[in-house]
Amino acid sequence: xxxxxxxxxxxxxxxxxxxxxxxxxxxxxxxxPDFKKVYASASDVxxxxxxxxxEFYGSTMSxxxxxxxxxxxxxxxxxxxxxxxxxxxxxxxxxxxTNTPGYSYRGTTKxxxxxxxxxxxxxSLVLKAIxxxxxxxxxxxxxxxxxxxxxxxAYGTLALVFDRAFIVDETISIENATxxxxxxxxxxxxxxxxxxxxxxxxxxxxxxxxxxxMSTPMTNVDVKKYASSWAARILANVPRNSTQxxxxxxxxxxxxxxxGITSDFSVVMDGWNKWYQMSGDYLTYxxxxxxxxxxxxxxxxxxxxxxxxxxxxxxxPPSSNASADNRxxxxxxxxxxxxxxxxxxxxxxxxYRYSRRDTEYAGGTGPMPELMLSESDLYKAxxxxxxxxxxGAAAIINAGTRTTRGGLPAVAADLxxxxxxxxxxxxxxxxxxxxxxxxxxMRKRDFLQKGTPLHLPLPAxxxxxxxxxxxxxxxxxxTGVAGEDYSTVGWR
Numbered sequence: 001x002x003x004x005x006x007x008x009x010x011x012x013x014x015x016x017x018x019x020x021x022x023x024x025x026x027x028x029x030x031x032x033p034d035f036k037k038v039y040a041s042a043s044d045v046x047x048x049x050x051x052x053x054x055e056f057y058g059s060t061m062s063x064x065x066x067x068x069x070x071x072x073x074x075x076x077x078x079x080x081x082x083x084x085x086x087x088x089x090x091x092x093x094x095x096x097x098t099n100t101p102g103y104s105y106r107g108t109t110k111x112x113x114x115x116x117x118x119x120x121x122x123x124s125l126v127l128k129a130i131x132x133x134x135x136x137x138x139x140x141x142x143x144x145x146x147x148x149x150x151x152x153x154a155y156g157t158l159a160l161v162f163d164r165a166f167i168v169d170e171t172i173s174i175e176n177a178t179x180x181x182x183x184x185x186x187x188x189x190x191x192x193x194x195x196x197x198x199x200x201x202x203x204x205x206x207x208x209x210x211x212x213x214m215s216t217p218m219t220n221v222d223v224k225k226y227a228s229s230w231a232a233r234i235l236a237n238v239p240r241n242s243t244q245x246x247x248x249x250x251x252x253x254x255x256x257x258x259x260g261i262t263s264d265f266s267v268v269m270d271g272w273n274k275w276y277q278m279s280g281d282y283l284t285y286x287x288x289x290x291x292x293x294x295x296x297x298x299x300x301x302x303x304x305x306x307x308x309x310x311x312x313x314x315x316x317p318p319s320s321n322a323s324a325d326n327r328x329x330x331x332x333x334x335x336x337x338x339x340x341x342x343x344x345x346x347x348x349x350x351x352y353r354y355s356r357r358d359t360e361y362a363g364g365t366g367p368m369p370e371l372m373l374s375e376s377d378l379y380k381a382x383x384x385x386x387x388x389x390x391x392g393a394a395a396i397i398n399a400g401t402r403t404t405r406g407g408l409p410a411v412a413a414d415l416x417x418x419x420x421x422x423x424x425x426x427x428x429x430x431x432x433x434x435x436x437x438x439x440x441x442m443r444k445r446d447f448l449q450k451g452t453p454l455h456l457p458l459p460a461x462x463x464x465x466x467x468x469x470x471x472x473x474x475x476x477x478x479t480g481v482a483g484e485d486y487s488t489v490g491w492r
Contacts, residue, residue, distance in 0.1 A: 035125065035128075035129075038125075039125060039126070039128075039129035039134065041134070042134055042135060042136050042137070042139070045126055045129050045130065045134050045136065045143065046136065046139060046143060048122060048125070048126055049122075049123075049126045049143050049146055049147060049213075050210065050212065050213050051122075052119055052122060052123055052126075052146060052147065052150040052213075053146075053149075053150055053153075053213060053214045054215075054274055054275070055115065055118055055119050055122070055150075056115075056116075056119045056150055056153050056154060056157075057215075057267055057275070057370065058274075058275075058276070059111070059112065059115035059116070059118075059119075060112075060115075060157060060435040061276075061277045061278060061279050061280065061370075061435055062111070062115075062278050062279060063083075063084065063278045063279055063282055064084065064107070064108065064111045065084075065108065065111055065112040065115070065279065065435070066084075066108055066109060066112045066161055066435070066436065066456065067279035067280075067283075067435035067436060068083070068084045068085075068086050068279050068282060068283055068289075069084055069085040069086055069088075069089040069105075069108060070089075070161075070435070070436040070438075070439035071086075071279075071283055071289070071432075071436075071438060071439070072086045072087075072089055072090035072289075072292075073089040073090055073094075073439055073448065073452050073453075074438040074439040074441070074442045074443075074448065075090075075292045075294040075295075075442070075449065075491070076291070076292055076294070076295060076427055076431065076438035076439075076442075077283045077284075077289045077290070077291060077292060077354075077431075078090065078289065078290050078291070078292040078293075078340075078348045078349070078350050079283070079288060079289040079290070079340065079348065080340045080341055080344035080345060080348040081288065081340075082104070082105075083282070084105055084108050085105040085108050086289075087344060087348075088105065089452075089453075090348065091345070092309070092345060092347050092449065093449075093450065093451055093477075094449050094450065094451030094452045094476060094477065094486075094487075095451065095476060095477050096451075096453065096474050096475060096476035096477035096478075096479045096486075097109075097453050097456060097457065097474045097475055097476045098474070099457050099459075099460045099463075099472045099473065099474035100460050100470070100471070100472065101460045101461055101464050101470075103460065106459065106460050106461060109162075109456050109457075109459040109460075110459040110460075110461050110462065112157075112161060113158070113162065113165075113458070113459050113462065116154040116155070116157055116158050116165075117154070117168075119150050119151070119153070119154040120151055120154045120155065120168065120169070121168070123147040123148070123150050123151045123154075123169075124147075124151070124168065124169045124170040125170070126143065126147045127144065127147050127148075127169075127170040128170040130143065130144065131170065139207070141202055141203075141205035141207060141220075142203075142205075142207035142208075142209060142220070144202050145198075145199045145202035145203045145207075145220070145223060146199075146209065146213065146223070148195045148196070148198040148199035148202060149195075149196065149199040149223060149226075149227050151169065151192075151195040152192045152193070152194075152195035152196035152198075152199060152227065152230065152231070153192075153196075153230060154192075155167075155188055155189075155191050155192035155195060156189065156192035156193075156196070156230060156231075156233070156234040157435075158185075158188050158192075159185045159186075159188040159189035159192055159234065159238055160185075160189075160234065160237055160238060160436060160440055161436060161455065161456055162185065162188075162455055162456050162457070162458065163184065163185055163455045163456070163457055163458075163475070163485070164182040164183060164184050164185065164188070164458065165182055165183070165185075165188045165458075166181060166182050166183070167183060167187070167188070167191050177466075178466060179458065179463065179466050179468055182458065185238060185240075185455065186238070189234055189235070189238045192231075192234055193231055193234060193235070196227045196228075196230060196231045196234075197231070199223065199224075199227045200224050200227050200228060200259075203220040203221070203223045203224045203227070204220070204224075205220060206219075206220055207219070207220045208220075209223070212274070214267070215267045215268040215269075215270070215274075215275045216266070216267075216268050224259065225259065225260050225261045225262065226260075226261060226265055226371065228256045228257070228259040228260040228261075229256070229257065229260030229261045229265075229371055229375075229376040229379075230371065231256040232253050232256035232257040232260060232376065232379040233371070233375070233379070233434065233437075235248060235249065235252060235253045235256065236248060236253050236379050236382060236383075236444075237437070237440035237441070237444065238440075239443070239444040240443060240444070240454045240455065240483075240484055240485075241443070241444065241446055241454070241483050241484065242444065242445060242446045244444070245386075245444040245445070246386065248386070250382070250383040250386045250387050251383070251387070253379055253382070253383045254379070254380055254383035254384070254387075256379075257376050257377070257379040257380045257383065258380065260376040260379075261371060261373055261376050262373065263373055264367075264369045264371070264372045264373050265369070265370055265371045265372075266367035266368055266369045266370060267367070267368050267370050268365075268366065268367050268368075269360060269364050269365050269366055269367075269368050270364075270365060271363065271364045271365050272364040276364055277368045277370075277432070279432070279435065280357065280361075280368070280432030281361045283354070283432060284353060284354045284355070284357065284358075284361070284431075284432065285361065286339075286353065287339050289353070289354075290335065290338075290340070290348075290349070290350035290352065290353045291332060291350055291352050291353055291354050291431070292350060293305055293306055293307050293349075293350050293351070294306070294427070294491065295427050295428060295431075296316075296319075296328070296332075296350065296351065296352050298325070298424050298427055298428055299319075299324055299325035299327060299328040299332075299406075299428060300319040300321045300324035300325065300328055301321075302319070302321045302324075303316055303319060303321075303351070304316055305492070306347065306492060307346055307347050307348070307349040307350065308346065308347070309345055309346045309347045310346060311342065311346065313346060315338075315351060316351045317351075318334040318351075319334075325406040325407070325408055325424075325428060326405065326406055326407040327405055327406055327428055327429070328352070330356070330405075331354065331355065331356035331428075331431075332352045332353065332354055332355060332356075333352065333353055333355040334351060334352055335350065335351055335352060335353055338350070354431050354432070356431070357432065369433045370433060370434065371433065371434060372429070372430060372433055374400050374401045374425060374429050374430065375426075375430055375433070375434065375437070377396055377400055378396075378397070378400070378422050378425055378426065380396055381393040381394075381396040381397050381418065381422060382422055384396070385415060385418045385419060385422070390413040390414065390415060390418060391413045393413070393418050394410070394411050394412065394413040394414075394417075394418055397411050397418065397421050397422065397425070398410040398411060400425070401425060401429045402421060402424070402425055405429070406425075406428070406429075408424075419445075423441065423445060423447075426438065426441045427441065442491070443487075446487065446489040446490070447489075447490065447491040448487040448490060448491075449487060449490040449491065449492065450487055450488060450489065450490040451476060451477045451478065451486055451487060452476065452486065452487045452490070453474075453475040453476035453480070453485065453486055453487075454475065454484065454485055454486055454487060455475065455485070456475070457472070457473050457474050457475060458473075460472050
């Protein structure tokens, strides 16, 4: 089985990853460069490592991945165009995910799954090269840390999005792999935290990453903070329901958040060259996505939270509520008409679109937040709230964007009010930052509409490659375990 690679994850495992017990699932790739040639020198290894985060960020924020469908499924954005399953994940009532090899948008989950393993395997091979004797000198700590960071981000994304995945790295391979070797999201999340902890530890040594590695210069201290905030993001968002949410290790979340970022981390877009947040552009560009009325109602409770599926439903006028969140006027723009097709459901319609990032999207340049300070701070508040320190939680919220940007009154030291305030900030302030962030927020609060999948299954093409028999497993509607695989409550 030497010189053979499994095709379902990515072309290019180069000795790291999975092998199948069925030779029919393997192909010889005569064009694949040999590992020793690709990673022959220190400069080769560093050049390969340099592209890890761009691969991660570019794919999680891509048009081709799951960011857009998660936004519509979460009732954060709305779009009835079929592209990338945005409509299929936001039908009312909700339907199951079509996990078949012939489904039009089958590539959406396959793309996300494969891209995460592209990051994982490249990072693993970088580490393998170092372990095999490539001498990076003073740069070894930063390259090791960067490889571990990106492995943690990729595994964290797999844990947040899919019900299961496979664990492989520079020391772990799965011989004769089957679907049964995939482990559940909780174990994947734990592995992600292990790699992020390693990145944090390795970043005790002083270094500065070149600007093009993460679109902006990052010191070892910056990397430690970013990894810590991402670890908090994973821990706080992996729950599939409110019962799991209550059981989160909140002390660990708080510890990570306290060691996290102290200012927004933004990717600096460069004119659609290497750095570009494509999914957010599509979700907000005129003619494409609009902000869901659920979000509009959060900012102005006098506005409807849902556009009734009826031609006679009156279009809401612009908000005139003096008590409304200031951001409805600063970050969103009123729509005099709708561009989405009525035949696909009036419930997709909205009276506002998100316009806060229009300038950046117009030229494809400028900073685009990926992980905001407000997000990281809210994990601190959430941890305090769930461990009974309500005054501390309220103080964090009241010092943040709720008041500084929203102009809203201070929240009281009351658990229900604090949880509502945290939710408000996540759906209003963090629009399009962190792929899937609002979906994870709605999921763990039991707010996703009834029938919405709580996570996505292994892609149909992956299952097909493994020789699994159809019909393939899936989630949504009433398929799966109620409350664990699909939503049974919902905000409406």
